[in-house]
Each structure stands twice: as C-alpha cells, then as structure tokens.
Amino acid sequence: MKFNITHSVATILKSRFALVSCRRLLMLIAAGAAVPTAAFAVANGAAVNIGMRNTRYAYAGYDFNAHFNASLSHSMFSEPIGYQQIGIEGSYRGSWRKFDYSGGIFGATAWNGNYQYAGATVELTFSPISRLHFAGQIQPRYDTGYGYDTGYSLGASFDIIRPIGVKASFTTIPDYRKSEKRLHAGLEFRVGELSVSPVLSFPLEGDQKMKAMRVLVAAEYKFKLVKNVKNAEPE
Numbered sequence: 001m002k003f004n005i006t007h008s009v010a011t012i013l014k015s016r017f018a019l020v021s022c023r024r025l026l027m028l029i030a031a032g033a034a035v036p037t038a039a040f041a042v043a044n045g046a047a048v049n050i051g052m053r054n055t056r057y058a059y060a061g062y063d064f065n066a067h068f069n070a071s072l073s074h075s076m077f078s079e080p081i082g083y084q085q086i087g088i089e090g091s092y093r094g095s096w097r098k099f100d101y102s103g104g105i106f107g108a109t110a111w112n113g114n115y116q117y118a119g120a121t122v123e124l125t126f127s128p129i130s131r132l133h134f135a136g137q138i139q140p141r142y143d144t145g146y147g148y149d150t151g152y153s154l155g156a157s158f159d160i161i162r163p164i165g166v167k168a169s170f171t172t173i174p175d176y177r178k179s180e181k182r183l184h185a186g187l188e189f190r191v192g193e194l195s196v197s198p199v200l201s202f203p204l205e206g207d208q209k210m211k212a213m214r215v216l217v218a219a220e221y222k223f224k225l226v227k228n229v230k231n232a233e234p235e
Helices: 002-034
Strands: 047-053 057-063 068-075 085-096 099-110 116-129 132-143 147-161 164-171 182-191 194-203 214-224
Touching: 047 068, 057 085
Parallel strands: none
Antiparallel strands: 047 057, 047 214, 057 068, 068 085, 085 099, 099 116, 116 132, 132 147, 147 164, 164 182, 182 194, 194 214
C-alpha cells in the first residue's frame, strides 16, 4: 500500500512538472515569435518563421536580418513529455554570384535527460541556371547515444515552374538521430510565403528496405516584418 501511494505521488509530481515545462516552452515560443524588438524589426529581411521539419519537429524562428537566424524546436512524438525533445539552432546564410552558402550550429536534449546531441552544418548550393540547383552539405555531430559522426548530403533540384520543384539527394545525415545511407526524393511547393516539401526517404542498406521507408514533410510560413528590398525588385 505504501508503495502504491508513493508511486502515485511521484506520478502526480512528474505530471505537474511536465505541464509546467510544456507551458514554459509554449510561452517562450510565443514570446520569441510575437515580441521582436524594434531594433530587429527595422532590419532589412527581418521575419518570424513557424514550421515543421521531418514530420516530427515543430519550430519557431526569427530572422534578425537577411543573414542571421535563430530558432527553437520541439518534437511531436506520441510519447509523454519526458521523452520529447527540445532544440535550438543558430545560422548564417549568404550568397556570392551563382552560389548560396550557409552555416550553423545546433543542439538538442530530451526533457528527461536520456540523450543530448550537438553539431554544426555547412551547406553550399550552385545554380548554373535559375531553375537548376546543385547542393552539398556536411554535418559533424556528437550524440550521447550514438557517438560522433560526420554526415553529408549531395543532391539536385529543378523548378518545373516557379511554384513547383522536384528534388533528390543521397544523404548520411540523420533523419532523426541515427546516421543512415538514404535516398531522398520529393517535391517542393511554394505559394507566397508558404513552402511545403513532402519527401520519400528510402534506406540503401538492410533487408527490409520498403518497411523502413519514411515520409518526411517539411513546411514553413514566413511572416515578413520588413519587406526585403532586394527580393522585391522585379526580375
């Protein structure tokens, strides 16, 4: 009987902690998305981004200007809050002639402390013509469960028409946490400030490849605080 009472009290305390943690997270996301300072708002390219990546992670981000971005993400697993994941990321992007480049650092942890990971990402995109793009990415990272790994990705994309594109890539960068050799193939749709990209992720190793196929969906909506004058110019 004592064990049951103790177990029940512990369960209640854990539930209250989870609710408070979740509430604080939502307040933090709302504050970051809804209360940018006036100093940031006047910067050319300033924007608030909300979206989803790889189907399982929701995020809110802020573009300080046309180059710097910071974001906060949280997983959408079916497990209790203790097994959910919260992460942060900061990045820089720019362009030179027909090249676009970006670099960033990231880190994440499970609420219950079961694992953490951190790393960096560098990406380079070359566009020989306006509709054709070749991209390469490298990502060194350390995961407390899987150790150190350097993943990479090589791919290409083509805009069939301005709002619709197709893309494919070979990658060893984890879809979630574990590095695997995979082929990604999918579409990208762009309407105004909304972009949606459904992708099929095929494993290139293992006996039951079709059973390990994943459908990864990424989506983002950008709330521009100041119109980017450069991008607003007619082509």
